Amino acid sequence: MATMSPPTNLWEQVKATLSRGPTGYSFLGLYAAICTWLLLTNPRTSLNTDIAFALFLLLLLLIYRSQVALGFKVVLGGLMLFVVLPIFGTLNPFYIDVATQAGIFVALALGLNVVVGFAGLLDLGYVAFFAVGAYLWGIMSTEQMTLMNPAWSPVPPIMFYPFILLGLIVGATFGVLLGLPVLRLRGDYLAIVTLGFGEVIRVLANNLDRPINITNGSQGIRGIERPPLIFADFVRNTLGLNLDDQQLYQQFFYFAVLLIVMLTVVVVSRLKHSRIGRAWEAIREDETAAIAQGIPLVRTKLLAFAVGASFAGAMGVIFASKQLFINPPTFDLIRSINILAMVILGGMGSIPGVMLGAVLVTMLDLQILPRLATVLRDLQRAGAPIPAAFDPTQYQRLFFGLLLILMMIFRPTGILPDERRKEELVEDQVVDLPLDDGEVDSGEPPPPTQAPPGSGPIA
Amino acid sequence: MALLEATNVTKTFGGLTAVNDVTLMIEKGSIASVIGPNGAGKTTFFNMLTGIYKPDKGAILFDGTSIAGMRSDRIAALGMRRTFQNIRLFNNMTVLENVLVGMHTRLHIPFWQIIASAPGVRREETKARDEARERLAYVGLDAKREELAKNLPYGDQRRLEIARALAGDPKLILLDEPTAGMNPQETDAATGLIRRLRDDLGLTVVLIEHDMRLVMSISERISVLDYGTKIAEGDAHTIRSNPRVIEAYLGKGAAGAAA
Numbered sequence: 001m002a003t004m005s006p007p008t009n010l011w012e013q014v015k016a017t018l019s020r021g022p023t024g025y026s027f028l029g030l031y032a033a034i035c036t037w038l039l040l041t042n043p044r045t046s047l048n049t050d051i052a053f054a055l056f057l058l059l060l061l062l063i064y065r066s067q068v069a070l071g072f073k074v075v076l077g078g079l080m081l082f083v084v085l086p087i088f089g090t091l092n093p094f095y096i097d098v099a100t101q102a103g104i105f106v107a108l109a110l111g112l113n114v115v116v117g118f119a120g121l122l123d124l125g126y127v128a129f130f131a132v133g134a135y136l137w138g139i140m141s142t143e144q145m146t147l148m149n150p151a152w153s154p155v156p157p158i159m160f161y162p163f164i165l166l167g168l169i170v171g172a173t174f175g176v177l178l179g180l181p182v183l184r185l186r187g188d189y190l191a192i193v194t195l196g197f198g199e200v201i202r203v204l205a206n207n208l209d210r211p212i213n214i215t216n217g218s219q220g221i222r223g224i225e226r227p228p229l230i231f232a233d234f235v236r237n238t239l240g241l242n243l244d245d246q247q248l249y250q251q252f253f254y255f256a257v258l259l260i261v262m263l264t265v266v267v268v269s270r271l272k273h274s275r276i277g278r279a280w281e282a283i284r285e286d287e288t289a290a291i292a293q294g295i296p297l298v299r300t301k302l303l304a305f306a307v308g309a310s311f312a313g314a315m316g317v318i319f320a321s322k323q324l325f326i327n328p329p330t331f332d333l334i335r336s337i338n339i340l341a342m343v344i345l346g347g348m349g350s351i352p353g354v355m356l357g358a359v360l361v362t363m364l365d366l367q368i369l370p371r372l373a374t375v376l377r378d379l380q381r382a383g384a385p386i387p388a389a390f391d392p393t394q395y396q397r398l399f400f401g402l403l404l405i406l407m408m409i410f411r412p413t414g415i416l417p418d419e420r421r422k423e424e425l426v427e428d429q430v431v432d433l434p435l436d437d438g439e440v441d442s443g444e445p446p447p448p449t450q451a452p453p454g455s456g457p458i459a
Numbered sequence: 460m461a462l463l464e465a466t467n468v469t470k471t472f473g474g475l476t477a478v479n480d481v482t483l484m485i486e487k488g489s490i491a492s493v494i495g496p497n498g499a500g501k502t503t504f505f506n507m508l509t510g511i512y513k514p515d516k517g518a519i520l521f522d523g524t525s526i527a528g529m530r531s532d533r534i535a536a537l538g539m540r541r542t543f544q545n546i547r548l549f550n551n552m553t554v555l556e557n558v559l560v561g562m563h564t565r566l567h568i569p570f571w572q573i574i575a576s577a578p579g580v581r582r583e584e585t586k587a588r589d590e591a592r593e594r595l596a597y598v599g600l601d602a603k604r605e606e607l608a609k610n611l612p613y614g615d616q617r618r619l620e621i622a623r624a625l626a627g628d629p630k631l632i633l634l635d636e637p638t639a640g641m642n643p644q645e646t647d648a649a650t651g652l653i654r655r656l657r658d659d660l661g662l663t664v665v666l667i668e669h670d671m672r673l674v675m676s677i678s679e680r681i682s683v684l685d686y687g688t689k690i691a692e693g694d695a696h697t698i699r700s701n702p703r704v705i706e707a708y709l710g711k712g713a714a715g716a717a718a
Contacts, residue, residue: 271573278560289549291532293532420553
């Protein structure tokens with residue numbers, strides 16, 4: 001995409017024109033304006049709004065992929081995510097909830113991507129760490145504390161904030177706990193053990209209601225605390241927005257998730273382009289060769305498990321608080337598989353790819369497939385030739401499955417596969433790089449020769 | 460003084476004794492070769508030196524440290540690097556990244572600083588990249604640094620493996636059949652490179668090699684393994700005329716004829 005190869009066909013020409021230069025800026029600006037207008041004038045939940053919302057997400061993708069100035073991208077993207085979407089959210093609670101859910105799964109997928117995409121360790125029980133974080137806040141902030149021990153009382157809701165950090169730490173700890181016994185395993189064996197681990201956590205959540213009631217078993221935990229709205233006065237009085245508590249909470253969780261996603265992206269991409277990221281990748285490529293380079297296998301793998309699990313732990317705390325209610329089926333195997341599907345669909349190892357995959361799968365789950373089912377049912381009622389025995393709502397997952405199959409056949413590397421980072425920072429320093437050989441070897445490399453430079457005098 | 464001392468090293472797999480009571484001294488700054496027919500235990504011996512296998516018996520001293528049974532990554536960190544008989548590059552990483560991975564033990568920026576993007580991170584990374592490019596230039600691959608390792612031609616892959624090993628600033632480099640599958644021209648280039656490793660960089664080099672022309676021309680000391688046992692040792696001339704070596708390679712009759 002980034003190469004400047006001459007446009008070959010009409011589509012390429014259009015793409016090239018719209019992604020850079022003055023046309024690029026005006027196209028994005030206009031598109032953003034239209035999207036904003038569409039969203040703000042269609043607050044009801046309907047097919048039209050669905051389409052507008054999808055166009056909005058496409059806009060974000062286009063902003064990311066276009067070749068306009070970085071500042072412009074940041075400002076426009078920030079405007080869309082921090083202003084337009086929240087305002088739209090005050091008009092329609094459904095879509096901001098979808099966006100929040102998508103954000104939660106983006107963070108989860110990014111975390112799983114560290115383990116699966118970077119380090120190449122297939123983990124089928126990833127949702128366990130999410131569960132641990134969710135139950136951590138669920139138990140500590142509710143009556144469960146008193147049920148466990150009458151002398152204990154729930155932590156005050158304001159503790160939500162430090163608990164996000166605690167969720168991070170507890171998640172990482174569980175990541176290491178899972179990592180320790182499975183370090184010797186590879187591939188299929190590892191996958192099965194992690195699957196078992198995920199089930200163990202779920203079954204524990206399901207059965208730890210006696211002898212001491214820790215998790216309240218299959219009943220789940222109700223009435224999970226939300227943090228106090230410390231910013232309510234600011235929003236209502238200073239910003240002059242008349243929002244009720246429900247709306248404020250939605251906004252709060254949206255922004256909390258958005259911030260954590262941004263933080264996750266920063267952390268993950270910094271790690272990826274560091275010695276640690278390279279060590280993970282080396283282990284994924286060839287373990288034996290990796291240890292021969294002095295990479296400590298155990299520590300490096302454990303770090304991947306810990307980093308991946310920590311994001312899930314932190315998100316679990318937020319998720320529990322946002323949902324108010326958690327129960328064991330929320331954290332079943334299908335959820336793990338779903339997150340894995342996000343990673344693979346988007347492009348394993350690729351940060352933007354995985355984010356796109358997470359948004360796409362969440363949208364499919366919550367919005368597109370149910371909408372498709374509704375449309376089909378309406379058609380059915382209107383007399384379209386669809387057999388009456390066919391209930392579209394029952395077939396939602398079938399479409400999802402078909403989509404996965406088609407993707408893997410036609411684009412097995414994912415939607416936005418990982419691109420190698422191009423060398424930028426070294427290029428300009430090449431000139432003053434002293435070379436021992438004294439050979440001509442400046443920025444523009446000489447044509448490769450068969451014999452290495454400097455060989456010969458003795459041979 | 461010997462940089463590497465393997466004393467009475469033995470390794471058995473089930474009933475098969477792959478390496479039997481082998482003693483080997485490698486002098487600092489020398490080029491030494493280990494030769495022998497296929498299945499003589501040469502690679503098994505290398506694998507014990509680099510910690511992939513733990514020897515059943517015997518001691519291995521590297522630069523004064525006992526390394527028998529030590530973990531591979533620790534041994535690598537002590538300054539012993541190797542290449543593999545069947546090239547083992549990180550195929551989906553770029554040439555430059557392969558060398559950067561080889562530099563792993565020399566990069567020490569802690570996890571927290573990477574996350575915080577502390578100023579030292581950028582500094583260390585830039586320095587590492589510069590050094591990696593120097594290593595690549597040394598083996599003649601700098602121009603291809605952005606290519607994926609798997610897309611390199613065979614000879615370049617061999618050289619990249621050497622560059623990756625060099626990135627760890629080793630004291631000793633073990634080359635497992637560095638010219639296998641090369642044409643004579645490529646072999647000559649590789650020979651020059653191996654010689655330069657010692658002459659320019661002061662490295663100690665140990666080779667496993669089948670190309671006798673290369674072995675004889677380059678090695679100061681040659682050790683011959685056959686069925687896991689060291690049957691001869693000495694300089695090229697001694698080895699060439701040793702009847703047991705000829706027997707091992709060509710059979711008993713040939714040894715008699717040569718004598």
